Amino acid sequence: MEPVTPPPPYSAQPTAPMAQLTTTMAQSTAPTVQTAVPLASPPITPGQKLEMVQAELEVAKIRLRQQTRERQGLKRVAPSRAAVLQRLAPKVLRQAPRPTLERMPGQAPELYSPRLDQRRIAWNMILSEAHTPSSCSMASLHKTHHYGLMLILRAVSVSAMHSSMQTCIAVEDENGDHELLTIHDFAVTSHPSKAIQNGSFFVVKEPFFRTVLDEACVLCIDHPSEILFLDANDPMLPYAWRANVIERSPTQWEQAGNQALKGDDPLEAERCYSRALATMTASQAKDVVGGIVHRNRAQARLCLERWDGAYHDAMAGMRDLTTTNDDFADFQNMKALFRAGRAAYELGAYDRAHSAYTSVTKIAPDDIDGLRELKRTEARIAEQLTGVNFWAATGPQAHGTKVDHADFLRRTEARQTDTHGRGLFAVEAIECGDIILSEKALAFVPSPAVPESFHLVIPPAATRGTFGTQSNMWTAVIQKVLANPSIGPRLLGLYAGPNYPPLDSLDIPMLDGRPVVDIFRVENIIEYNSFGYAHDPDLTSFGNAALATPGMDNKDGSMGLWLHASAINHSCLYNAEHSFIGDTIIFRATRDIAKDEEITTLYKEVNADYETRDAALRTWGFSCDCKLCEADRTCPATTRRKYLLQQAKEVLERLPILNATVEPRSVVMMFEDLLAQIQDTYPEEFYRGLPRLGLITLNRYCAFAYSRNNPDKALEHALAVIAAHGYTLTITGEDIELDRTNAMSAPQVVDQLMNVSRIQESKGQMAVPSGFETRYGKLREHRSTRA
Numbered sequence: 001m002e003p004v005t006p007p008p009p010y011s012a013q014p015t016a017p018m019a020q021l022t023t024t025m026a027q028s029t030a031p032t033v034q035t036a037v038p039l040a041s042p043p044i045t046p047g048q049k050l051e052m053v054q055a056e057l058e059v060a061k062i063r064l065r066q067q068t069r070e071r072q073g074l075k076r077v078a079p080s081r082a083a084v085l086q087r088l089a090p091k092v093l094r095q096a097p098r099p100t101l102e103r104m105p106g107q108a109p110e111l112y113s114p115r116l117d118q119r120r121i122a123w124n125m126i127l128s129e130a131h132t133p134s135s136c137s138m139a140s141l142h143k144t145h146h147y148g149l150m151l152i153l154r155a156v157s158v159s160a161m162h163s164s165m166q167t168c169i170a171v172e173d174e175n176g177d178h179e180l181l182t183i184h185d186f187a188v189t190s191h192p193s194k195a196i197q198n199g200s201f202f203v204v205k206e207p208f209f210r211t212v213l214d215e216a217c218v219l220c221i222d223h224p225s226e227i228l229f230l231d232a233n234d235p236m237l238p239y240a241w242r243a244n245v246i247e248r249s250p251t252q253w254e255q256a257g258n259q260a261l262k263g264d265d266p267l268e269a270e271r272c273y274s275r276a277l278a279t280m281t282a283s284q285a286k287d288v289v290g291g292i293v294h295r296n297r298a299q300a301r302l303c304l305e306r307w308d309g310a311y312h313d314a315m316a317g318m319r320d321l322t323t324t325n326d327d328f329a330d331f332q333n334m335k336a337l338f339r340a341g342r343a344a345y346e347l348g349a350y351d352r353a354h355s356a357y358t359s360v361t362k363i364a365p366d367d368i369d370g371l372r373e374l375k376r377t378e379a380r381i382a383e384q385l386t387g388v389n390f391w392a393a394t395g396p397q398a399h400g401t402k403v404d405h406a407d408f409l410r411r412t413e414a415r416q417t418d419t420h421g422r423g424l425f426a427v428e429a430i431e432c433g434d435i436i437l438s439e440k441a442l443a444f445v446p447s448p449a450v451p452e453s454f455h456l457v458i459p460p461a462a463t464r465g466t467f468g469t470q471s472n473m474w475t476a477v478i479q480k481v482l483a484n485p486s487i488g489p490r491l492l493g494l495y496a497g498p499n500y501p502p503l504d505s506l507d508i509p510m511l512d513g514r515p516v517v518d519i520f521r522v523e524n525i526i527e528y529n530s531f532g533y534a535h536d537p538d539l540t541s542f543g544n545a546a547l548a549t550p551g552m553d554n555k556d557g558s559m560g561l562w563l564h565a566s567a568i569n570h571s572c573l574y575n576a577e578h579s580f581i582g583d584t585i586i587f588r589a590t591r592d593i594a595k596d597e598e599i600t601t602l603y604k605e606v607n608a609d610y611e612t613r614d615a616a617l618r619t620w621g622f623s624c625d626c627k628l629c630e631a632d633r634t635c636p637a638t639t640r641r642k643y644l645l646q647q648a649k650e651v652l653e654r655l656p657i658l659n660a661t662v663e664p665r666s667v668v669m670m671f672e673d674l675l676a677q678i679q680d681t682y683p684e685e686f687y688r689g690l691p692r693l694g695l696i697t698l699n700r701y702c703a704f705a706y707s708r709n710n711p712d713k714a715l716e717h718a719l720a721v722i723a724a725h726g727y728t729l730t731i732t733g734e735d736i737e738l739d740r741t742n743a744m745s746a747p748q749v750v751d752q753l754m755n756v757s758r759i760q761e762s763k764g765q766m767a768v769p770s771g772f773e774t775r776y777g778k779l780r781e782h783r784s785t786r787a
């Protein structure tokens, strides 16, 4: 079978030995950056980081282009083994402690992200040109190299760290040609030894070289499915390499698996159990010993968080009770059911978990563990219908990073929109303030433990680099989907940017027993769909901000990917606002939402200046067509407003100096004058009923300035802040009505509403506590609950 889309890096004409490949394509892997900053240096701001990232990107690309020109079309001369090992040596020496590539249960995500040498500001990696994974099985490939072909290689060194996300190792082929091989860490994670050992054998499917900055060319593997490890006695190996290993019996493999499981090595245990099953006949696999091996492999897979496989193994490990009726068989089935229940629970398949635990309680009605798990699962099933009250009794802070609650998604569904791709729609009316949905992340990564250091991943053709938490997210998502291919259809159904049209089939194909995942598509999915935790806890409307790191931008701070919520499109006049509790995202309605109305949210804080706002949204590949953007685009005064807003910004920056040198009253008068001019740039025919964002900041300042000695003026400016957010406040006698149709909720609105209430109280007009105050009280910490 030929690959559907020929990957660009392959040379068109395969030749014989590895040594004769030519370098025709500019593929690159940069060396790790040597920029050293002393440990005690002050923290680097996101802005400075971005500058460094851009500078590095430019330097790397210039050097790369130059070297590519020099090498274009050159016949490759195979380096000697000594030369290859010499190239590898410095990497081995400077190697930082390798991460544990497989995350163990209960281990916090940051512990398995690569630990960084703190003296380095960045570990960078320039990617290959994006290409699809090989779609060929081993049996369909010829035993040599390049497109349609494969290489069989032997490692001749220990592996070293090539970049923050790549391993490299010296290899040889059966002709005795030597090369350096770089492997994306994703591809190594499922290898039993967790790193490639000296002397190990493997097949590389459709291999290619890429040019690197400091070391001629290297063979490279990006997609995890393109490397397959072979046993020492595999018949595919050249005769001279093959070891005379005596094959173990199924029972011996099973015992080796048990030993590994006891020794806390679930990866090796899984490999041994798989070998035990592979060496059994079909009928053996179904009998008692086969059942034991399946159940044990289920346990190993639970430890590896391979829930899909764990569930199937556990179910395969069930003994048929119609033919056997003894206590031991019951005991074995309870084991299988507990394992199936746990795997299903972790996958969020609560109906399957419920059925497993119900069966447990049928076998042993008084089993405490069975009853507890059944109750827990029933609570999750109820939450899917009713939602979760995260604030009940203990409050949001009580939930850890990994929230043990079910998703609440039934009020919304994804549908096709006319112009924005898929969108999320309400299937029932939702009241202002109500929870629209809550969802656990497919993958969640907290901000790096060492914020001063960061990964930098640079696709060579792109103008953007990926850094910070986002590169850790990439690893987390790939690991999750490799371990649980059943997630594939929901993940691959997400928008992946303009270069990745929707797939015909969303199932993850299996080839040679391994899931085939296109890591470049997944990287784009993360880029377009993940949410970053707000970096300013003060701007977080509700939920806990513990995972947000002040001073970090989204790419550096905690972030996650939510499959259902990813269908939500942007609108500056949004009707939903999100926050986070642990790894759960929660959307609430900021106004009443009608049945069948589209749910929209803010992708980026809305800037009063249209050009700035539009530029930010264009990074997602669109221009917003909400009424506010439409007004800003067509209103002739938008340019003048930009000029005035710049003036206001400059004045505000000079505020401390002004306050010290000028009579405060004159500053306020200057602001009022500017406000009047900005107000003129919002003609009523364009902005009726819409927010006027350029009026917010200065009105807030004036409301504050007047709050001590001029309650009427303070009230006027407080009401102006509320109106500038798009709220229409109508006061008729004692009735106050707030029209939220085009409003933008914000903590400042809550502040100003409370200001209004205070001012009225000071004027002797006592407000009757209602709504917000009866629900949340008057305490300042509750200001975070939005209007």
Ligand SMILES: C[S@@+](CC[C@H](N)C(=O)[O-])C[C@H]1O[C@@H](n2cnc3c(N)ncnc32)[C@H](O)[C@@H]1O
Binding pocket: 419, 420, 421, 422, 423, 494, 495, 528, 529, 566, 567, 568, 569, 570, 571, 620, 621, 622, 623, 624, 625
């Ligand atoms: C997280 S996805 C949202 C779901 C997406 N529409 C889909 O089809 O799956 C983000 C992408 O949706 C599109 N999008 C979101 N809001 C939009 C808007 N207001 N106008 C046009 N496209 C929008 C953009 O292509 C953006 O990169």
